[in-house]
Amino acid sequence: VERAKNRWGEGARLREEIVAAATAMLEETGSEDAITLRGVARRAGIAAPSIYAHFPDREAIVNTLVAQAFTELDGMLAAAVEDERDPVRRLRLLCEAYLAFADVAPHRYRVAFGRHRGTGPGSMPAGTRLPQLSGGQAFGRLVEAVAATGDRPDPVLDATALWVGLHGYATLAAGVPAFPWPDREDMLTALLQHTLPRGPVST
């Protein structure tokens, strides 16, 4: 647990190290409450009070961690579809990237989407524009991808239905591995069912 002091003007570097330590602790323990200020300090190799130069309190660390998770997710979604032009395949790639993020960082995913931001103080007002919501960017990508697959009466509704399905699968599969989950591909196909262009079905 040795660590050299940062040079002059590089004090801000510790900020990143603090968030990284908090992220590592979350991903290893699986519990948001395991992110204690003292624990993060220990992990980062610094004294506990040193954190206060960078964050006003414990909560601010977690907030930063969550914001970073959303940014990372959005980046992964963007990267996943940048080389694909076919709308149907783009949509599927997007879904796969979404699930991949939840797979690689299950606890960050859960904490990011699972924190209750009810109607109390610090919560968004009811009329908040989507892009400003946490994860709003990622959802916007989903809506666009869904809309691109064909003429739909309500692409936002379809995207929402797809999103809740992806989210439910991601969280439940991580939390209840003993459940006899279908193949990921079959699951995705089933979730995308109602977003596919429908036509006559024989029977």
Add this chain to the structure above:
Amino acid sequence: VERAKNRWGEGARLREEIVAAATAMLEETGSEDAITLRGVARRAGIAAPSIYAHFPDREAIVNTLVAQAFTELDGMLAAAVEDERDPVRRLRLLCEAYLAFADVAPHRYRVAFGRHRGTGPGSMPAGTRLPQLSGGQAFGRLVEAVAATGDRPDPVLDATALWVGLHGYATLAAGVPAFPWPDREDMLTALLQHTLPRGPVST
């Protein structure tokens, strides 16, 4: 915070009061970690050590609370469909009851389904039979209801897709109320889309 001692032979009554106190605390605070042994004792109007006559440790209280939540959910599902014979309407009533439970007891719902029971000690082995899983009974009802709506190649897959959709919607709607959620009826219709008998669609 006055409370009379239980009569002889009625000591077990305190057990229920403890679980009820824990449930109330969870539902009021929204945090699983707010269920502290001392807090539960205060709420129940007893001294902290009195709990040890009924539970070996703090965790056992939460386990009991979760088991109770699953039983309650299953009961609500059963009650919701008992007077309906039409398979399609039965399925929809089941979904509505499921969402109603998550609505009435959002935190109990989240804790019940959200606790990570990974592959560590105390977790179910991979081959566990469904009914033994927490919530397995409720899921079984869903599978039956889906299967009853028509001939399907894989009703379990369809039920799973529906379940993850319901779960995702229930948890996200509770956690992110600022999102522009569609009408619950529209949402449900969208989630049930791929379980409805498909036929030719005009376009």
Add this chain to the structure above:
DNA sequence: TGTACATCAGTGAACGCGCGTTCACTGATGTAC
């Protein structure tokens, strides 16, 4: 009917622990003159 004893349903005080946060500080690196 009395009385000694057993059981039941709890209590009060204490333990050690990790937590978030405050406080006054320290030593290295830069800047003014």
Add this chain to the structure above:
DNA sequence: TGTACATCAGTGAACGCGCGTTCACTGATGTAC
């Protein structure tokens, strides 16, 4: 070039708190004889 001072990047000790758990106990209610 020296030197006084400012700033930066942290530290060590201490605070009060609530926690889970253990311990020896108490008083009321029942049972044996």
